[in-house]
Amino acid sequence: MTGLIILAAGASSRLGTPKQNLIYQGQTLLQRAIHTALTSACCEKIVVVLGANEGVIRPNISDHQIHITYNPNWQEGIASSIRLGITELQKLEPNIKAAILMLCDQxxxxxxxxxxxTERKAENNNGIVACAYKDTLGVPALFDASYFPQLLMLQGKEGAKKLIKAFSHDVLPVAFPLGAIDIDTMDDYEGLGERK
Incomplete structure (x- = not known):
């Protein structure tokens, strides 16, 4: 049983407007991420972690069959959202076996x-399955429940990559070249419109 956590609590400070609400191909980036999670049909529980700008983001996603939670500590950094997401996932499904961490800006x-x-995890004994792009390994990434204690210990701006590096011997890569494209600035967003 696998859960999925969409980390969407950031303030998009470099962008100047909530990236979660940017429109791409008829949906907001966060709606796209949720739709992807729901249609993957391999994640039993989906948790969306909101924080900054929650008031203008939540109305766009409240009709989806997902669990939305608010992170009051979002200013600490992504670690606080990971901790909250894992905690909420375990409350929803105490027997959860793994969790996928995902952003809304890829x-x-x-x-x-x-x-x-999920398939690579099922076929192998590795505890972490991470996406490979641009000479790095990162999210989306799947973590076996045995790594939940380490995820719950992350602090500040520490994210999934800290564990991917620390436990590299247990990481299985999945090629995802387009994972290098994320939306941090208005130039990134405008460049997205040029990709058809």
């Missing part, structure tokens, strides 16, 4: 990729 994540993460 617009080319699709249901097939989420399925590949």
């Amino acid at each position: 617009p080319f994540v699709d249901p097939l990729l989420i399925y590949q993460l």
Whole structure:
């Protein structure tokens, strides 16, 4: 049983407007991420962690069959959202076996990729399955429940990459070249419109 956590609590300070609400191909980036999670059909529970700008983001996603939670400590950094997401997932499903961490600003994540993460985990004994792009390993990434204690110990701006590096011997990569494209600035967003 696998859960999925969409980390969407950031303030988008470099962008100047909530990236979660940016429109791409008829949906907001966060709606796309949720749709991807729901249609992957391999994650039993989906948790969306909101924080900054919650008031203008939540109305756009409140009709989805997901669990939305608010992170009052979002200013600490992404670690606080990971901790909250794992905690909420365990409350929803105490027997959860693994969790996928996902962002909303990687617009080319699709249901097939989420399925590949779960399939690679099912076929191998590795505790972490991470996406490979641009000479790095990162999210979306699947963590076996045995890593939940380490995820719950992350602090500040520490994210999934800290564990991926620390436990590199236990990481299985899944190629995802388009994972290098994320939306941090208005230039990034404008460049997205040029990709058809």
